[in-house]
Amino acid sequence: MDDEYVESVLSLVERIPPGRAMAYGAVAEVVGARLGRGGPRQVGAVMAAFGASVPWWRVVTASGRLPPGREVAALRELVAEGTPLVTDGTRVDMRHASWRPSADHEH
DNA sequence: ACCTTGACCTTGG
């Protein structure tokens, strides 16, 4: 993974609005459409290494599971910004929270 | 080149 890929992922994550979320796979699709490479696992790798500098808690699994090892911290942020959660309150309700960047404002 | 390892995803039982 080069800097271009890392930057692409991080800048996208920064654009996810509070109260919304994106799955690793969704991030991979958007970035992949631009750079022609990378999958969900690459996004996960970027988040693991550099996620600290962005709102990492807004990136979850396709089923709404929180990042391994950071569940507590993530939940605190998610609740604070009113992100839709499933009934048990342990996962994000991706049906309502899922966000995708609007087509405009590409570079 | 082969195998293993991941903040993954989808499907099927």
Place this chain on the structure above:
DNA sequence: CCCAAGGCCAAGG
């Protein structure tokens, strides 16, 4: 809801 299997992409040994 949990688990296993297969598919996935890239890095590292």
